[in-house]
Amino acid sequence: MTTFETAHDVDALQRAARNHLWLHFTRMGGHEPPIIVRGDGCYLEDAHGNRYLDALAGLFSVNLGYGYGEEIGQAALEQMRELPFYTNWSYAHPRAIELAAEVASLAPGDLNRVFFVSGGSEAVEAAWKLARQYYVARHQAKLKAIAVTPTAEPETRHDAIVSEMRRPPTRYKAIARHIAYHGTTMGALSINGIPALRNPFEPLVPEVRHVHNTNRYHRPAGETEEEFTRFLLDDLEQTILSMGPETVCMVHMEPVQNAGGAFVAPAGYWQGVRALCDKYEILLSADEVITGFGRLGHWFASERYDIRPDIVTCAKGLSSSYAAIGAVVTTDRVMEPFLEATSMYSHGITFGGHPVMSAIALKNIEIMKRERIMEHVLGNEDAFRATLEQLLELPIVGDVRGAGYFYAVELVRDKETRATFDDAECETLLRGFLSPRLFEKGLICRADDRGDPVIQISPPLVATQKEFDEMTGILGETLAEAWERVTSKGGTS
Numbered sequence: 001m002t003t004f005e006t007a008h009d010v011d012a013l014q015r016a017a018r019n020h021l022w023l024h025f026t027r028m029g030g031h032e033p034p035i036i037v038r039g040d041g042c043y044l045e046d047a048h049g050n051r052y053l054d055a056l057a058g059l060f061s062v063n064l065g066y067g068y069g070e071e072i073g074q075a076a077l078e079q080m081r082e083l084p085f086y087t088n089w090s091y092a093h094p095r096a097i098e099l100a101a102e103v104a105s106l107a108p109g110d111l112n113r114v115f116f117v118s119g120g121s122e123a124v125e126a127a128w129k130l131a132r133q134y135y136v137a138r139h140q141a142k143l144k145a146i147a148v149t150p151t152a153e154p155e156t157r158h159d160a161i162v163s164e165m166r167r168p169p170t171r172y173k174a175i176a177r178h179i180a181y182h183g184t185t186m187g188a189l190s191i192n193g194i195p196a197l198r199n200p201f202e203p204l205v206p207e208v209r210h211v212h213n214t215n216r217y218h219r220p221a222g223e224t225e226e227e228f229t230r231f232l233l234d235d236l237e238q239t240i241l242s243m244g245p246e247t248v249c250m251v252h253m254e255p256v257q258n259a260g261g262a263f264v265a266p267a268g269y270w271q272g273v274r275a276l277c278d279k280y281e282i283l284l285s286a287d288e289v290i291t292g293f294g295r296l297g298h299w300f301a302s303e304r305y306d307i308r309p310d311i312v313t314c315a316k317g318l319s320s321s322y323a324a325i326g327a328v329v330t331t332d333r334v335m336e337p338f339l340e341a342t343s344m345y346s347h348g349i350t351f352g353g354h355p356v357m358s359a360i361a362l363k364n365i366e367i368m369k370r371e372r373i374m375e376h377v378l379g380n381e382d383a384f385r386a387t388l389e390q391l392l393e394l395p396i397v398g399d400v401r402g403a404g405y406f407y408a409v410e411l412v413r414d415k416e417t418r419a420t421f422d423d424a425e426c427e428t429l430l431r432g433f434l435s436p437r438l439f440e441k442g443l444i445c446r447a448d449d450r451g452d453p454v455i456q457i458s459p460p461l462v463a464t465q466k467e468f469d470e471m472t473g474i475l476g477e478t479l480a481e482a483w484e485r486v487t488s489k490g491g492t493s
């Protein structure tokens with residue numbers, strides 16, 4: 001039963017929020033947060049009884065939508081009764097084992113080992129630490145192997161050990177892409193390619209460099225897809241070379257980059273990235289915190305784009321965000337040096353693989369299979385895209401891009417030249433007008449200007465044509481109003 005039935009209760013909640021609750025990434029001065037009290041399917045309801053179509057699925061994360069609380073809650077309750085908590089530090093328990101086996105079976109290629117964490121940032125943090133320690137562990141394993149390998153001449157063995165020891169592993173650097181978001185803990189934050197998020201916390205963890213992302217919209221006119229791919233791969237290779245290839249442990253990229261607006265890679269890109277990682281012996285890590293578990297119609301988007309990563313980070317969709325759980329998934333090859341008797345990955349967190357979180361994730365996957373969510377997304381993605389593409393008729397909409405249930409609409413000041421809005425215009429247009437207006441009209445999506453200004457659209461994966469029409473209708477009306485403001489006032493204020 002909800003406890004916020006009266007206006008009086010809502011006022012009290014609002015007051016308590018104002019006085020005590022510190023919201024994430026929120027300008028708190030004078031902010032009166034909307035209070036969301038319940039959800040069902042693709043819809044949310046606030047404390048005043050207003051309904052909203054959630055075209056962002058929480059934070060790109062409530063993949064099943066809000067309608068499975070009863071069933072998933074029952075699984076959580078049963079696990080609470082049986083074993084409310086135990087740890088993955090040296091111990092296992094049935095739900096973590098079952099979930100690891102399930103995730104391994106859904107992961108493409110030779111991804112086979114699963115290390116649980118509590119969310120996306122922790123997964124990225126753990127991936128980088130794992131990549132750094134992998135080279136140390138591999139070095140130690142090599143030394144050990146040389147020491148125990150019988151050779152004809154003791155001098156040969158000695159020389160081999162000395163030569164290996166002369167090459168201490170110094171691979172600690174990572175490469176990511178401009179404007180990409182990968183989380184907020186110090187390691188994950190350092191990997192972020194968004195200067196505004198990084199700057200307040202410098203100096204960051206050494207050392208990350210950022211390469212071009214796959215934003216094609218602002219590339220020179222006439223550039224072919226092949227030329228674009230070549231440009232991106234040259235940039236990556238030059239960056240590896242300038243950092244010193246033997247110092248780089250990881251290339252970390254999303255299959256479709258969210259921040260900046262649903263950047264899909266051009267043909268040949270992933271094969272090229274894989275080849276460069278192989279050439280310089282660098283681990284390739286796919287950040288599937290958003291793209292994993294159905295957003296692109298596959299359990300992992302690495303399968304859709306044939307990325308063949310050594311490491312995958314995932315979180316949000318693993319439980320449809322009904323639980324705080326994430327994972328790092330790796331190949332046997334990456335785990336091998338850690339299988340030595342005295343070797344271990346020196347990392348752990350109390351809640352990694354929490355049994356109740358694991359039970360929830362297992363139930364989420366079971367429901368996704370039963371409801372044929374992958375087939376639903378693949379079967380509807382063309383219709384979804386075609387519906388959103390109606391927005392291209394508006395003068396303010398320059399581009400609609402993405403795949404699966406993951407799209408961005410880029411806003412431009414001039415469609416011909418693709419000229420974008422400046423910072424002040426973004427402030428008044430996106431923050432001042434679009435975000436509140438869309439919410440007022442009952443649509444939750446994100447107006448984002450971490451790169452060029454875009455509206456991000458990423459609904460629950462149960463959305464149908466009815467929801468595509470509704471969100472496109474509200475977006476169309478509101479963007480037309482926004483253009484009116486831009487043109488009638490000669491600005492956006």
Ligand code: PLP
Pocket residue numbers: 059119120121122124181182183184254258287288289290315316
């Ligand atoms: N990686 C990506 C690609 C993300 O989109 C996010 C969050 O949005 C993260 C990592 C961090 O996840 P979390 O917020 O669960 O820490």
